[in-house]
Amino acid sequence: MKVITCRKYGPPEVLKLENWDIPNPKDNQIRVKIINTSVNSGDWRLRKADPKLVRLIFGFFKPRTVILGISYAGVVDSIGKNVTQFQVGDKVLGSTGMNMGAYAEYVCVSETSLVTKLPNTMSFAEGATISFGGLTAIDFIEKCKIQNNQTIVIYGASGSVGSAAIQLAKHFGAKVTAVCSQGNFELVKSLGADEAINYETFLSQKNTLKYDIVFECVGKTEINTDLLFLKKGGNLVLVGASFAQMWESIWISLFKRIKIHIGPIKETLDNLNFLLTLVNLGKYKVNIDRTYPLEEMVEAHRYVEAGHKKGNVAIEVAKL
Structure with missing residues (x-):
């Protein structure tokens, strides 16, 4: 699978496209084929180690987790034997939080993590950009x-x-x-x-x-x-x-x-579902400024870090 790695702190150019094996879900995990992820201020701050406190948490000399990306939306394509809340084919959205890993074609997450079903009223791009x-x-x-x-x-x-x-x-x-x-x-x-x-x-x-x-x-x-x-x-x-x-x-x-x-914030499934309820009621809109393909992640980071985006920036990882 295609992934974007960050093997050292620095400017957008430290992000590299690599090919990795597709992961297999554990007994309590679902595997999501990611359709969209996003780039936000949290992503570029982790990449750049800004503030410097980032290094104490994610690795002093280099990131311990080399695949960044927090939010995602996609389709469940495999489930562990103990999974009960999701089925293959479910459209989902979620956040990996500090585990990151969403800059990839596939991600495995626990069924009890911050993941929920994508409303029919939302696109994958909207689902991937609502959480942060x-x-x-x-x-x-x-x-x-x-x-x-x-x-x-x-x-x-x-x-x-x-x-x-x-x-x-x-x-x-x-x-x-x-x-x-x-x-x-x-x-x-x-x-x-x-x-x-x-x-x-x-x-x-x-x-x-x-x-x-x-x-x-x-x-x-x-x-x-x-x-x-x-x-x-x-x-x-x-x-x-x-x-x-x-x-x-x-x-x-x-x-x-x-x-x-000040941060960090507490991400909860209740809050995510509350946002989705507002979306379904027509009381909350996810504004998407630009969409980049996964291969243009460097340019997407450069644009977001410049601080002039209007709302959210989505990354197209795959087409459904």
Whole structure:
């Protein structure tokens, strides 16, 4: 089978196309023939070891797991003898989490892992791209205990996490301000944002605007700047926090009693199924910016790392 490997940390060019044997599922596993996977900020950060804390978890000198990729959608083509929840031919979507391995034509996962059946209303590309942004956004929003009519500003609102956060915040009754480039105003408003502001204009108003939740998706602001927009008793979310920001946020939370939320997130099947329920109700949309073939993974990583994508980037691994 074709796989994309990452045998050392570095720029997109460290990703290589290789041929591996097709794995066989264990007794409690299903094997999924992957139709689509995705590239998101978590993928390029692991590839680049950014923040440096990545090395402590995934390998100090080189990645211990050489096949990256977290989210997938495809068809079950083989099952272990003890599997009861899935059958050969089922269309599924899921997340491998920190086990990774989705940059491949096949992946074996436990039937009790974060995997569920793909709704008939969703394409494989949508199924492969819903989990990262959606599960990240909902976990942080739950930590904030968002209330009806609260105000939330989402900085970096047009990416995968930001576009998910807009829709989820609106679902829970919040008033949403989206901060993004002006070219993405139409997109964020179509997803439910009440107001859209470009980056420069927003940052110039730090002494006048205050929100119950400041949701920073892209790691491009300083914590002191974020706090200027936060109401007393509010919640600051740092999705893309650097290693230094993680330590700073812990210190501020402990000694200044300000609620700051950083990763890692908790991925749950309940949250994934909740997202799919919203999709089926027409209350959640997965926006796909671009799709690349597996063989163009380097270019896909380069595009996502540049930070200008609108929603999600899908990878076509195979055709059904």
